[in-house]
Structure formats: structure tokens, C-alpha cells
Amino acid sequence: MKNTFCTFLVLAGIVLLPSCNKQAPEPADGEGGRYRVTVKLGNMTKAAGITDNDPATESRINTVQLLAFAGDDIDAYVSGTTSQMSIRCSTGEIDIWAVVNCPTDLSEVLTKQEMQQMASKLSDNSLSSFVMTGHAKINVPYRNSVAIDVDRRVARVVIRRVISRISSSAVALKKLDFTLDEIYVSNVVRENYLCDTLKTYTDDMWYNKLGYHSDASEKDAAVDALTFETISGVNLKNDGEYDVPHYFYVYPNYTEPLLDEEGNEVHGGAWSPRQTKLVLKTTLGGKPYYYPLTLKDGEGNPLIIENNCSYEIKEVVITRRGSENEDKPVASAVEELEISVKPWKVVDLGDGGTVEI
Numbered sequence: 001m002k003n004t005f006c007t008f009l010v011l012a013g014i015v016l017l018p019s020c021n022k023q024a025p026e027p028a029d030g031e032g033g034r035y036r037v038t039v040k041l042g043n044m045t046k047a048a049g050i051t052d053n054d055p056a057t058e059s060r061i062n063t064v065q066l067l068a069f070a071g072d073d074i075d076a077y078v079s080g081t082t083s084q085m086s087i088r089c090s091t092g093e094i095d096i097w098a099v100v101n102c103p104t105d106l107s108e109v110l111t112k113q114e115m116q117q118m119a120s121k122l123s124d125n126s127l128s129s130f131v132m133t134g135h136a137k138i139n140v141p142y143r144n145s146v147a148i149d150v151d152r153r154v155a156r157v158v159i160r161r162v163i164s165r166i167s168s169s170a171v172a173l174k175k176l177d178f179t180l181d182e183i184y185v186s187n188v189v190r191e192n193y194l195c196d197t198l199k200t201y202t203d204d205m206w207y208n209k210l211g212y213h214s215d216a217s218e219k220d221a222a223v224d225a226l227t228f229e230t231i232s233g234v235n236l237k238n239d240g241e242y243d244v245p246h247y248f249y250v251y252p253n254y255t256e257p258l259l260d261e262e263g264n265e266v267h268g269g270a271w272s273p274r275q276t277k278l279v280l281k282t283t284l285g286g287k288p289y290y291y292p293l294t295l296k297d298g299e300g301n302p303l304i305i306e307n308n309c310s311y312e313i314k315e316v317v318i319t320r321r322g323s324e325n326e327d328k329p330v331a332s333a334v335e336e337l338e339i340s341v342k343p344w345k346v347v348d349l350g351d352g353g354t355v356e357i
Contacts, residue, residue: 034076034088035141037068037096057128058152065099069112077107089140098148100132101125102194116195122188122207122251123222125154130249133195151308153192154226154249157185157278157295161243161315164236173321176285178236183281184212184228186292186326187274189251189305190220197307199254201273209271211279211290211326226250236282236318250276253305265302267292267328276305279326280316289322292329 029035068076068089075094078087087096097115099106103124109115124131134150162180166173186208192198207223226249234242253276258266280291295303295311303311323330 029141034090036086036088037094037138037140037142038086038145058130058156060101060128060130061132062101062129065102065106067097067099067106067109067112067115069095069097072112074110074112077109079107091140093137094140095135095137096146096148097133097135097195098150099194100150101129102131102133104194116193118194120153120192120194120251122154122190122226122249123220125226125249126222127225127249130154131194135195153194153251153307155252155305155307156310157248157250157276158245158310158312159183159278159280159316160245160313161241162234162236162280163241163315163317164239165317165319166239167319170320173284174238176237177283178240178285179233179283180231180236180242181233181281181283181288182212182228182230182279183246183248184208184279185248185250186211186277186279187253187255188223188227188276189253190223192251197252197254201253201255203271206273210268210274212281233283248278250305252307257302265294268325274327275302277327278313280318280322281326282318282322284321289324290326291316291318291322292325292327294329 063079063081064085065079066077066085066087067074068087070090070092076087076089078085089096095112097112099115102120104118104120106115106118109118120131131153132150133153134148136146136148138146164178166178187210188207189201189205190207191201191205207220208227212228213219229246229248231242234240236242255273255275257275258272260266275294278293278295280293282289282291293313293316295305297303305311320330
């Protein structure tokens with residue numbers, strides 16, 4: 001998806017750059033060799049496909065920082081929260097960057113590379129304020145408004161429905177109490193570049209390594225709000241169903257699968273960088289069981305988690321007892337990849353969005 005400032009709607013993903021200098025009197029165009037580029041922020045609405053149950057206003061623009069670069073060097077900077085802004089630039093080719101909802105003050109940035117590779121933490125995002133970036137190159141003087149597409153730095157993982165269909169032949173299992181207690185994402189990258197993509201990660205850049213950590217020393221409330229939800233014991237006994245969508249937000253993860261000597265994927269064990277997983281925690285007969293789901297395409301190949309993409313599981317069908325390990329899948333699933341163009345670039349997982357485990 002692309003969010004829009006200005007002329008385009010946030011859902012369409014456009015940003016127009018107009019006037020923002022509130023000082024009076026404003027220098028005339030061309031004075032000091034600088035010209036005004038105007039910006040107007042458009043009406044913002046929620047991203048398409050979001051239900052009323054979703055707590056996130058995913059396209060909200062709360063703050064904007066505009067940085068203009070001549071080559072790699074900073075030429076102009078302005079920030080604001082209103083729908084009317086302006087930035088005065090030197091003549092020639094200028095690259096204007098819009099950085100939205102970023103808590104870091106960028107007013108002292110000197111070069112484009114410095115800005116692009118500044119650290120951005122997952123905790124800089126919240127359900128009502130996602131960090132977004134985008135840019136456009138123009139030649140100044142430029143008489144029209146400028147449209148800048150902005151992308152969210154996060155990716156989204158969605159699960160819409162959970163169904164229990166334990167085989168009727170497993171009579172003993174079907175008689176046991178069966179509840180869904182938690183849904184969360186594990187092996188989450190918690191830090192990346194602000195405007196670039198980091199593809200290798202140090203150990204301190206991970207959250208929920210191999211599973212959810214409730215230890216206070218491991219917890220980060222801001223990250224938990226994006227990656228973890230308690231379901232409060234939803235009953236799945238006797239072919240129960242749970243159809244409340246849940247949305248989780250993570251940073252890109254380019255980690256390749258960990259393989260053993262025979263080429264098989266390794267799960268659990270000692271920590272090492274891993275792929276991001278969606279995990280369902282259940283209780284069956286008073287004992288916890290897990291259903292970790294690796295995000296894969298239709299050929300069973302692990303997916304790279306990219307920013308501004310929504311990875312969606314329409315339903316999970318549980319057919320057997322789960323795993324005792326949060327990182328070890330119950331069984332491999334044949335998953336199908338489908339991409340459609342929407343405000344979020346949506347990636348459906350499973351057979352038409354259905355994953356059977």
C-alpha cells in the first residue's frame with residue numbers, strides 16, 4: 001500500500017508537499033536562491049480491509065518531518081502536524097523525503113545516508129502511529145504540488161479465524177477441554193533502518209526468541225502491544241470456532257531458514273536468528289500445546305517478511321494435538337501465495353488462505 005499526503009488519500013498513498021513556513025513576512029520566491037515547494041496533507045482514513053475490531057488506525061498521520069537533499073547533503077528541513085506545510089529549497093535537483101510518525105528529531109541530520117540508516121525501533125510504532133517514509137525527486141523551481149508515496153516500515157501478520165476439527169477417530173482427545181489462550185508472533189526483528197532495509201541482525205535486535213517470554217527482564221510493553229494478544233480461554237471443544245481477526249506488526253525479516261546437514265529445517269534448540277512465526281497457544285486437557293506457523297508460499301518456501309506487506313491467514317484448521325515446543329511446528333503445511341494490490345500489499349497464506357494443522 002501507499003499512504004498519501006496531500007493530493008492523494010492516505011489509502012491511495014500520496015503525499016503532496018506544500019507550504020509550512022509560518023514566519024511572516026515570508027521571503028519571496030527566489031530570494032536567497034530558494035523557492036517554496038508547497039504541501040497539503042489530505043483527509044486520512046483507515047486502511048481498506050480493516051474491521052471495526054481492529055484497534056489500529058493504520059494510516060493515521062500524526063507528525064511529519066520533511067527533509068530536502070541536494071545530492072547527499074541536507075538542503076532544508078521542516079516539521080509539523082498540520083495539513084498545511086511548506087519547505088524552501090535551493091535550485092536544481094532536490095530529493096524530498098517525508099518521514100511520518102517518527103519520534104526521533106531529524107532536524108540535525110546532515111546527509112541522506114545518515115537519515116536512511118538511522119536506527120528505527122519497532123517500539124517507535126504503536127497501534128495509532130506507524131512510522132512511514134517516502135520520497136520524490138524534483139527540479140527546483142517547481143511550480144506544482146509534489147506527491148510523495150509513503151510506506152509503513154512495519155509488516156502486518158493477520159489471522160482471521162481458528163477452527164477445531166480434531167479427527168472423530170481421536171475420541172479421547174475430543175472429550176478433553178480445549179481452549180485457545182494466546183496468539184503472538186515469535187522471532188521478531190525489533191530494529192531496522194529508518195529508510196533503508198537491514199538484512200542481517202545482531203542478537204540484541206530480536207524479540208520473543210523461540211517463543212513468548214513473560215519474564216519481566218525480557219518484556220517490552222510497547223513491542224508486546226504489537227506482537228502479543230491474550231484470548232482469555234476461547235472454547236474450541238467439540239469443533240469450536242473463533243472468528244475474531246487479530247493483527248500483529250513486525251519489522252522486516254530477511255533471515256534464511258536454518259537447515260541441518262540433510263537440508264531439513266531446524267526448529268527449537270539453542271537460539272540463532274530464525275524466521276518470524278505466528279504462534280497459537282492452546283490448552284488441551286489442562287496441558288499447554290502450541291501451533292507455530294512459519295510463513296511460506298504455495299510451494300512451501302519460507303517467505304521473506306517485507307515492510308508494508310500484510311501476510312494473511314484466513315483460517316487455521318486444527319486437526320490434531322499441538323506441539324510442546326513453541327518453535328517446532330506440528331506438521332508442515334502446503335501454503336499458497338497470492339498477492340493483490342491494496343493499500344497494504346496483501347500476501348494470503350495457506351490453501352486460499354486456509355492452513356490445516
